[in-house]
Amino acid sequence: MGPLLALCILFLIPVGCMSQACKAADTTTSIREDAPIDTVVTTITTDPGYVAEVNTQKFALKGQNLVLTEHVDYEVEKVIRVDILCQLNGVPVPGDTVIVEILGVNDNPPIFKEERYYLTASENATVGSSVGTAIVAEDADGDILYYELIANDTNASAYFRLTSVTNPLLVVNKALDYDLYPFIWLNLTARDNESTTGYPSFTATTSIVIEILDSDDKPPFFQPCTPIGTKICINNGYRGSVNRSEQATHPLQLLPGPLYAVDGDYGIGATILYSFIGGNDNSVFNMDMANGSITMNKPVETLGTILLQVMAFQADDNTKYATTTVQIEVKEKNNFPPTFQQSNYYGTIPTNAGLRSFVLDSGDQTRQLQVFAADLDFLDGFNPVVTYRIENSTDFIVLRDGYILTNSVFSSPGTTVLLVNATDSTTSESTTTIVTIEITPGIEGAQVKYYTANDMAILGATLGAILAVCLVGLAFLIYKNYGNTIWSKITKRPGSNSGDSGDQLIDDDDNQSITIPSNLESGINGVYSDVSSGNDLYSAVGVSTVLTSSAPAQGTPLEEEDGESDSDGKKVKSILTKDLKEEGGYKSVWFREDAAPEVMVIEGAEHGEANDDDTEGDDEDDGDDEDDDDNDELDPTFSNTNNDSNNFTAL
Template sequence: MDLRPRESSAVFFLLVIFTLSKFSEAQSICSATFAHVIKENNAINAVVTTITAEDGVTARITSQVPEGLFSLDGYNLIAITVLDFETFVEETPHEVNVECTKVGSLSTTLPLKIIVQDVNDNPPAFAKSQYTLNVDELTKLETSVDQIKATDPDKTDVLYYRLDSPEGEFGLLTDFNPSIVVKKLLDYDKVKKITMTLYAQDTQIGSTAEVSHTASTTIEVNIVDIDNRPPWFQPCTEIEFATSKVCLNSGYEGTVKLNEQETGPLSLKPGPVVAIDGDKGRNDAIGYTFLEKTEDPTFQINIDTGSITMLKPVGNAEPIVLTVMAYQKENADQLATTTVILKVVISSNHPPKFVNPSYEGFISEDAGVDSLVLESKTSNRPLRVQATDEDFTNGYNPAIKFEVVDGTDFSITPEGFILMAKTVSPGTVNLQMRVFDTNNDESSTASLAVEVRPGVPTTTPVTTIMTSSIITTDQTTNTQLTASTSTSRPGALTTLPPSTGGLQGRAGEYSAGEMAAVGASLAVLLVLCLIGIGVMARRIKGHNADWKKLSEASIFRSSLGGGSGGPKEGMQYSNDGFQHDEDSGSVNSKLAAHLENKLESGMRRGPPQENMTRSAAPVPHTSSTSPPPDTSSLADSETIDGEKEVKPILTKERRAEEGYKAVWFKTDIDPNTKEDVVIIPDTGEADGDQEEDEDSEDEDNLRTDMDSEDDEI
């Protein structure tokens, strides 16, 4: 049928009106809401919606997608199964078509859309139960190292997170953003692994929601050691400075023999040259080299092991200093240096050896620190170990030292005495001692067994020992008592050493009576000493003048003899010492000039000539350096010379008579001038009171002249 466009439009419009009128008529018999919502996890036969229909209208489900979810109970649309939001696709709601039919009327179909509503019925979940992270040490703070999220089937839920870090090393960016960030400075040497727990919750943390679900996972963080440290020579002392760490090594020491070449690696202390990577977690390979490069080297070092060997003997006895550098083979910028000091020594044929292969000592447990170990149970003599060296003719090597190889309970002094280093319980302590030559480190060992006895005190070491023995003799028992005094450190126990025939016993075992006897003896000795000192002081004071006189006379006589011994008996002195005028600086010439001045002074001020020309009394032959006899005056002295009587005088004339000792001068004196003569004081017995008085007067005059001359000089 060929209809025009205008006519076609009219026909279509009429059809639409007819259809709508029929639908409206159908709708009038039943109706229902187009879309319906039901919560998941519903009860069986729960009503989804109710259809409104006229009387006599029947309803039935003609189709549903998916099948088997809903049913009609009269005009109620019910769910015959439990709906689950997690299996529901929001873009395609469930569809149910319900047909309504009335007799004599048209039937109609109601298309219904069923939407399943989500409820919080599922907990959140992490993809893995454990995560592993690797984080570099010294990572900058607030740096994000990873993000770990959880999922929740309840799509409408918002998840909140919480991180449990043991020491707060890590944290989260926010509570709803699980980005893990660094909160503390990480150090591989301190912490190598950190275990944390991350929690996810579908309600806000701290909320009071009726339903809340939580999930968790474990996070292990491995701290990675980065290459930030150079090699460290071993052994070394680690020192921290802020975030850095250094390791101090004191270097190495060893010995080599002069003009001898060692075979194999050199033995060094505190051990062989070895270095490790300062970044212990990396342990990079280390290389070694000498910094000094010479054309004809004496030593070489192994690039891989650091062992040092000799290429030729050493011909110089001076110490050798080698500088060793250790570096990382993969990163040579990481390096460190140390020194190796080699002492050149002369070879030895014999090492020092202990006198005995083993020693045994005894000490009390309450003796105290620094107490001496004794050589026996019943003696207070300290135990002393000794060593000899056959390279020395007398066996004494001054360069040896002692040490305890193992154990710290006891120590050895340089003299070989054993000291208690700390408190030790009763029992036997077995030690090994070592004696070594400090010049070449040759050594030998010996064993030491120290029995620590309970409750027996022993002596303690003294820093300075000054012993003086005072012996007193009892006339009736002929028993000697020796008292020993010592200066020791504070708190040291002072004991009296045993002496033959005297008091004996171990330290700390003297009875009260023995100690009282010692005290009484010392008191008596002290009183006797004081009395002796008093008597000596009084005699010195009373005879001071006599001592002075004797001293002056001795000096005068010594000057006459030209020597310290004075004039010799039976000899007449000549003036040979005055034969040379140029010898004016000699001692004899000076003495002669001095005596001549005194003679002239004596003649001017002396007594009458007749009293001065008599012969002098004999003078004892006594050295000028020995003390004179104890006399009250020179005139009272007895003649000591014995058979021959010597009469020393000063005169200006030569005399050849026997029994005189004369001193004359270069110029002869005319005997007729009757010059005065000065007579030396008489030391013999006086012939009478008159002669004694005159001699004393002459002596006083001579002394006065000499004192005057001395004052003028």
């Protein structure tokens, strides 16, 4: 622009000036606006006798040099015309004209019109939408400005961005959240050089406050509540109580506070209404729709718990709602406050007692001191919601069941007076008592040991383990000494005889092994007639056996296993048995297991059948085979029958 202007001026200069006596070396020149004073612009030559001067205060002639005398400003004037005034003996003559172009330099910083800008953005603004208008800065140098957006909170910086580095229009970069950031503070910087390291470079900064407008996107929240994120807040419900058969005349007092809900969109604060949605059978209760207070329409006659379901909803949009529960306990009217059984309690503790040691009862130091506040509203006086606390000391603590324990170690004897409070947590009624504790001298280095339920449980478990070991040892000894006998009785076939001894008359299963004594002598036809009087069992039974042919040889076993054979291979049947054998052909003695033994003669054999098996091959019977018929008709002979002492019956 400057060079073109200079060319135009040159065309306007009269051609006659070309032959002027005062001439400039450069009629068109330039100078930086930041050029210092006395900077040479050009040189002026004059013909002899001529004197040159200039028509401006910003330039002057120093000798033949045209120099700068004042600072120039590109932003004020961009071209300065300097006329050379030429005189000869005081008569002015035309001179040259010098056109000086002022060259602009970056010497002005950008400037924002406002120190702080205020904008608003809706919480539900879509990503990519613009916020307000572009916030631009002005630069007197006319430089291109470059912008940068910086947030005070690094997390908040992600919510907005600029359209570009040269266009300071704010754009939503991330979904906004009123509950996290209801206001966002940003700093906008303008720089007149693209590079931060460029020289010269000037910057300007302004602040931007963006208010996030809450949108109606959350339901009501019952108070108090526990927030889960920013969109959910959980309420644990309310509880209260009423007396049976009594109608409350005022709104029910609830815990942890009155039933109350607020709009989850705190920035909007919509009006909330309340209503029952369940549990209010027979319309016992009434709810104020505007404030949520609960009153009674009628008394409740049944003890128990009533669970009410309550809904809170926005007055302008009932699709935004929340629910909670109100638990009403119906109980008997509380007529009596808790009362300590004693106005004064006395306890003792030794000086060497450790922490959490029980205070002993001064009247009976074998038991721990226990305070107890009775409530006559209960049959046994025990109110489970009564709690105890010590009001004037931290050296002791009181348990829920009224036992007092040490909370400090006492190094010297003394007396401590405690004020113990008992409070009914339901009705808040309370009472107090005095506990005087005497700290007595203890044995140096000794510790008083109080056994707890855990200690006793450990002791019981130890004793139980020892008892179990003893039982195992006893079982081992029994098995060692009697194991074989017990096993043989368990595994023995029912109805069989041991067969271990030829003289055994009664099976082991009956625990009655009878061995024929040696003093028995065989009589005629094999009848044993002489029984020793020293054996009651034998005298009771009158042991007498009738054989079908001839008796076995002396010392031959009388009891053999059924189906066994004698030495000659002939079958021998036992005459003693536990089973009643009704088959014919032989006689036997039968012992019942479940009753007193009886001796029975099994009859019914036909003539000549009695000794088919028993007498076959008996070559030692002295030729008495012809007397078989007579022998079959013989009856057994008994001696010492009906002995009451052994309950045997001879048949």
